[in-house]
Amino acid sequence: MPWSMKDYPASLKNLEKPVRKKAIDIANAMMDEDYEEGRAIPIATSKAKEWAENASTDEIDDFLTHDDETERDADPSSGSGPELMNKAEHVIKHKKGWAVKAEGAKRVSDIKDTKKEAIERAKEIAAHKGTEVIVHLADGSVQRKIKTGS
Incomplete structure (x- = not known):
């Protein structure tokens, strides 16, 4: 099931917005590659946290430019x-x-x-x-x- 900022696994709810959005994007991409949900979510969460630690403020701001949208939100x-x-x-x-x-x-x-x-x-x-x-x-x-x- 593809996730969005409006519909995502409960384990992502306490993440900061940019980390959650990045984790959703990563998890969706992993699911597209036939990863099991149980593996995709923790891997995506870890990678998103790593990304946030290493990303510049400009990069995070640019990533959030689309507000709550993820690749899978409203626009097909x-x-x-x-x-x-x-x-x-x-x-x-x-x-x-x-x-x-x-x-x-x-x-x-x-x-x-x-x-x-x-x-x-x-x-x-x-x-x-x-x-x-x-x-x-x-x-x-x-x-x-x-x-x-x-």
């Missing part, structure tokens, strides 16, 4: 809705590195430091969905397409 076109399951994953230049974004999504699903890391993550997501990866150059033009197996 945010990147996790079923209508995006048949859409290609794009690797695009991002101000913080390279991003993975489903075609038609409003928000990126992941940001990596290097293009290589972003391509690998996009391949994982696309293989899970049975779609392809479209790699872009920094100027936005298409560099290449990568077919993945389902």
Whole structure:
């Protein structure tokens, strides 16, 4: 079951808002990767706390810019809705590195430091969905397409 800031496991209720939001995002991503709920929640909580300890104030503020939204809240076109399951994953230049974004999504699903890391993550997501990866150059033009197996 995907969680949101309005509907999340009770074990997350006492976390500070940015940590809870990050834990929800991580747990949802882990569930997408077929982790069991009982494993995903404690791992996501630990990783979210670690993120909060190491994140700058600007990074936390930027993360909270969307207020109570998580990737799975109200807007189905945010990147996790079923209508995006048949859409290609794009690797695009991002101000913080390279991003993975489903075609038609409003928000990126992941940001990596290097293009290589972003391509690998996009391949994982696309293989899970049975779609392809479209790699872009920094100027936005298409560099290449990568077919993945389902």
